[in-house]
Amino acid sequence: MTTTADPEATTRPLRRPASVGGLDILSLLVVLLVLTPVGGLVYFAVQGSGDLWPHLLRNVIPTALWTSLLLLAGVGVMVAAIGVGAAWLIAGYVFPGRRILEWALLLPLSVPTYILAYAYLDVMHPVGPVQTALRALFGLDSPQDLWFPEIRSLGGAIFLLGFVLYPYVYLPARALFMMQSPTVIEVARTLGSGPARTFLTVALPLARPAIAVGTSLALMEALNDIGASEFLGVRTLTVAIYTTWVTRSSIEGAAQIALLMLIVVFALVVVERIGRRHQRFVGRGGRQHQAAPVHLAGGRAALACLACVAPVAIGFMVPTAYLVVEAARRIRAFGLPADLGTWVANSVTSALAATLVAVAVGLVVAYTARFSRARWSGALVRLSGIGYTVPGTVLAVGLLIPMTSLDNAVDGAARSLLGLSTGLLLTGSGAALVLAYVVRFLAISSGGIEAGLAKISPSLDSAARCLGAGHVRLLGRIHAPMLRPAITAAALLVFVDCMKELPITLLLRPFNFETLATHVYGEAARGTYEDGAVAALMIVIVGLAPIILLARTSFRGGDRGPG
Known part of the structure; x- marks a missing residue:
């Protein structure tokens, strides 16, 4: 009697029976930690804010909600237009500077939104370099004699955020344009379709899933912003949460606004999912040739180059040049x-601690996704990354009550058993900051490690498990060496995001605990921009690390053609 071997048997990892194991329990604890802020928000909100709530409902929330929606609409249009346009030019055309601009278009990601606003507020000030040069050019003496667009406005915020967040759309859109079947593009060209018609009727519809995902990520970042919005005088929900907590000393009122903001975030996620629920994209297989890029010359080449240079200049070159000049001036006059x-x-200390914890927890989540057979393990993995969609202000407010409750419980136990007070171990300490960072950026860590695990053949897992290796030994002897690039990349991204994070740091930092980000915020709030230039420049330099990593991994090995 002969038996037929299962051809997939050697490619599937050897898994345990469908039961709850240690990984599932650990992942469940991670999910409970991630969902804790939501429970804290509900607890605070139901306490009520007394006489403040009618005032918030009448004077604060309608304006903040409407402003936030307008900001999201404007930023969405901006990032989609800039990101998709730049991606299509880079993917489909050859023009001078194309090779450099391909990765340079990612550089604005290294500039946090609050630093961009910080720089442009000084650059565009009536006595700043731009308006001063324009008055000299037109022979005007007084700042009142020159009309200039007001940067401290909703329009100014949309403009600046659009030029710093467009890479969230550019990167996935470019990748999808490169993956599109060359046959489709060439057939459209053969049938007489011009460049504009080919883009609108063929390439753009196929790229809608990538555009939707990238735009939603950019909108999440715009909604999370607090520094740029406050500097530019835009009263969003995020700013309302911060001022209600800090200025009005009402954590309950801040929680009520935060719950409303959370509803807006979930609405964004639902709209993004509904918008692409019927969208499917199948990339080309094998080693098919790419669609031949169109060579541009003369005025068209100059326009294409200018269209790609402008976002880099506005989102990176101008603010970075300003920071370099002001930092050098500050150092020459007063030293460091x-x-x-x-x-x-x-x-560095807080970011490094959060990175180490996030990577360790990310390994647990990624291992659960690979090995667990529990029916609800997939839901656990997805829920563990929900913290990335929750704005930092919402996380900070929601984490306060659980941490306070735990501190009080520990202090009460210590008083009754040992006769001493432990004080606040979490609340108002660096531990609270690290915990919030981990919840916020866990999705980056687990996602990067899970992507690295996907590249490791499951047959290696099966062989090791047949030889009696458990999860710990499998990780230490086989996976860890092979996952080193993925873990390093994930750790780097988490570290840099923690270094740049402003809302969480402002709300949960210990007393007299100043970071680079909070120092820049404080100087900008006081209007002493030059005094914060050194710290701001250091944040931008640190932020360049993931951009270099993205450029190396995203643009490696492709046939880019001339240009």
């Missing part, structure tokens, strides 16, 4: 700030 070492140490 006396507390710079403290700011750097605080930023």
